[in-house]
Amino acid sequence: MAKHKENEIKKNKTEVHPKYLRCKTRVRIVDFMRVEDTLGNCPLAPFDLEVKDKIACAASPSEELIQEEEAQARAQEVRNILANLIDKAQLTSNQKACYDMVYIEELTDPEIAGRLGIDKRNVRRLKQAIFKALKRVYEKQCLKDIAATYKLKDKQRLVISLYCDEQLCLREIANRLNMQVSSIESMLCRLRKKIF
Numbered sequence: 001m002a003k004h005k006e007n008e009i010k011k012n013k014t015e016v017h018p019k020y021l022r023c024k025t026r027v028r029i030v031d032f033m034r035v036e037d038t039l040g041n042c043p044l045a046p047f048d049l050e051v052k053d054k055i056a057c058a059a060s061p062s063e064e065l066i067q068e069e070e071a072q073a074r075a076q077e078v079r080n081i082l083a084n085l086i087d088k089a090q091l092t093s094n095q096k097a098c099y100d101m102v103y104i105e106e107l108t109d110p111e112i113a114g115r116l117g118i119d120k121r122n123v124r125r126l127k128q129a130i131f132k133a134l135k136r137v138y139e140k141q142c143l144k145d146i147a148a149t150y151k152l153k154d155k156q157r158l159v160i161s162l163y164c165d166e167q168l169c170l171r172e173i174a175n176r177l178n179m180q181v182s183s184i185e186s187m188l189c190r191l192r193k194k195i196f
Helices: 002-013 018-031 046-057 061-089 091-106 111-115 120-149 154-165 170-177 182-196
Strands: none
Touching: 002 120, 018 120, 061 182, 091 111, 091 120, 111 120, 120 154, 120 182, 170 182
């Protein structure tokens, strides 16, 4: 019985021969080698390497779909924000018409001037007025957001409320609070620095 076990151990030892192990590791090494090295030390041409890199860097169709969906979601979010700003901007009828023609219909300045019956310079002025109105509304929106998130003094909150919600000018706010216009301006300037 002991001889039988010894024969089994000898058989196992002969099965696992060091030479056999080396062959196995060589096979494993070949499996993980790069493609250009398996062609008998004949490297790929530069064009082939470039194509290989492009294929490796290309996005999969699912990644492209995800990117498209994210871009559409971002664009829709921007459109919603812009529509909200336009509603609050209180644009004149000419400014609204100009905005529609410039950003929705994507017309050129001469075409807009022809439709509205005004000069090209006036079209540029309308665009600038639209931009300033939207910037003013956006700034007020940011000031309101700051008032909600930052710890502000009561007077600062009151100034923001009068300026943003009630749409009062700086002189009217100064008269209501018995302050100087310059102090209101400096307060708003400090708050704007927190935004931008």
